[in-house]
Amino acid sequence: MPKQDALFADLPAEDAPEPSRISDMHRMFGVVEGKRCGDCRHFRRYEQGNSKFAKCDLTTQTGGRATDWKVKFDACGKWETEAMRP
Numbered sequence: 543m544p545k546q547d548a549l550f551a552d553l554p555a556e557d558a559p560e561p562s563r564i565s566d567m568h569r570m571f572g573v574v575e576g577k578r579c580g581d582c583r584h585f586r587r588y589e590q591g592n593s594k595f596a597k598c599d600l601t602t603q604t605g606g607r608a609t610d611w612k613v614k615f616d617a618c619g620k621w622e623t624e625a626m627r628p
């Protein structure tokens with residue numbers, strides 16, 4: 543019988559270090575305490591076939607997972623709501 547753990551082998555561990563794509567944003571713009579990327583107007587959700595993913599529209603975007611964004615990332619200093627749109 544195959545090991546069930548293999549099904550989740552590509553998921554990051556709960557205590558995995560923050561990916562450089564978001565830590566770079568924090569280094570450049572700071573962190574907004576108590577806010578998450580998922581509530582930011584720059585957080586873009588996409589659906590292609592059975593695949594759902596998200597990107598930050600202020601960063602480099604590719605068609606690959608390396609630039610996928612996570613709802614739970616701590617917000618950077620560019621965090622804005624739709625209501626804050628100029």
Ligand code: SF4
Nearest residue numbers: 579582584598617618
């Ligand atoms: S807070 Fe907004 S602008 Fe900053 S990284 Fe997250 S989605 Fe991008």
